[in-house]
Amino acid sequence: MLAVQKTSPAFGLDLVEAAEPQPGPGEVLVEVDAVGICGSDVHVYEWTAGYDWMRERMPLTIGHEFAGRVVKAAPDVTTLKPGQRVTVWPSIACGHCRACAAGRPEACENRTTIGLTRHGAFARHVTAPASQCFALPEGLDMELAAMTEPLCVGARAVEVGEVALGQTVVVLGAGMIGLSIALMARMAGASIVIVAGLNDEVRLETARRLGFQHTVDLAQETLDQAVQRIAGGPVDRVFEATGAPSSITDGLRVLRRGGVLVVGGIHARPVEINLTDLVRNKHQLRGTHGSARTTWDTVLRLLAQSGESFRPLISHRIALEKTVEGFELSRSKAAVKVMVLPGLT
Ligand SMILES: [Zn+2]
Numbered sequence: 001m002l003a004v005q006k007t008s009p010a011f012g013l014d015l016v017e018a019a020e021p022q023p024g025p026g027e028v029l030v031e032v033d034a035v036g037i038c039g040s041d042v043h044v045y046e047w048t049a050g051y052d053w054m055r056e057r058m059p060l061t062i063g064h065e066f067a068g069r070v071v072k073a074a075p076d077v078t079t080l081k082p083g084q085r086v087t088v089w090p091s092i093a094c095g096h097c098r099a100c101a102a103g104r105p106e107a108c109e110n111r112t113t114i115g116l117t118r119h120g121a122f123a124r125h126v127t128a129p130a131s132q133c134f135a136l137p138e139g140l141d142m143e144l145a146a147m148t149e150p151l152c153v154g155a156r157a158v159e160v161g162e163v164a165l166g167q168t169v170v171v172l173g174a175g176m177i178g179l180s181i182a183l184m185a186r187m188a189g190a191s192i193v194i195v196a197g198l199n200d201e202v203r204l205e206t207a208r209r210l211g212f213q214h215t216v217d218l219a220q221e222t223l224d225q226a227v228q229r230i231a232g233g234p235v236d237r238v239f240e241a242t243g244a245p246s247s248i249t250d251g252l253r254v255l256r257r258g259g260v261l262v263v264g265g266i267h268a269r270p271v272e273i274n275l276t277d278l279v280r281n282k283h284q285l286r287g288t289h290g291s292a293r294t295t296w297d298t299v300l301r302l303l304a305q306s307g308e309s310f311r312p313l314i315s316h317r318i319a320l321e322k323t324v325e326g327f328e329l330s331r332s333k334a335a336v337k338v339m340v341l342p343g344l345t
């Protein structure tokens, strides 16, 4: 089958002919109908710092945001049958480390991840443990279902930030994760959600189509000015989804006393923070990464209820053969979510 693989520790990805995977014990084989290009996939494509541990796994098929249909189940799988439509939580806990034993699989110390440490879904078929599969609600189509994972990342960030009714929120970054955070913050009851990007007109336009009237292009206005103009003063919560070091210091400047800044970007460089200011302002910095099983249940319910409200996030739909072009689109800020449809001919 055709698969999009990372074959060497350098810029790029290759479209290769790979062996059909077979489900091992406890696993199912999923025929992929939709798989999204994620920001972390783009990091792997560009081979930015922080992914060196992938070297020993190459060649590796990437892709972790997907939905499809079970076509085969290992004999010991009783929970899923061929034909079942699923999306898959790609982060697999080991089941026996300290965190797993304490019932916190999301904090597992020996995680494996579909599409990062084992073969992923930029292919027609992928295997996954049955226990990682979530049955799709009736009526939820594959491309919306394939966004469950990034929406969960946004939902988890909002859980970590404990956004409450009426709070004012700044989201730095207008990519998929930023917009997903903005959507979830609004659903959590934020009264004002400001979405900021840098030279990001296409994605800020998507934000407006999603109903966010307060969008800021930091190429035209400073964050301080924009937040003052829109919220009238510092905000309760700042979410960072850019990976740009300056966004942390900028974000702290517009955060109210006692406010929380949630860091969600992957940062290639360290950042210098004035800790005396942080202490005096009683600011909290919290990191968020991935999601938790309960987040998946929540987001699938939201998608079942109001899936259409998320569809504007999909900016492009392409065939598997065009995946590398999709990556170029994704890194150009001309796209929000590029959806690869391996069944498309
Ligand atoms: Zn992702």
Ligand SMILES: [Zn+2]
Binding pocket: 093, 094, 095, 096, 097, 098, 099, 100, 101, 105, 107, 108, 109, 110, 111
């Ligand atoms: Zn574990």
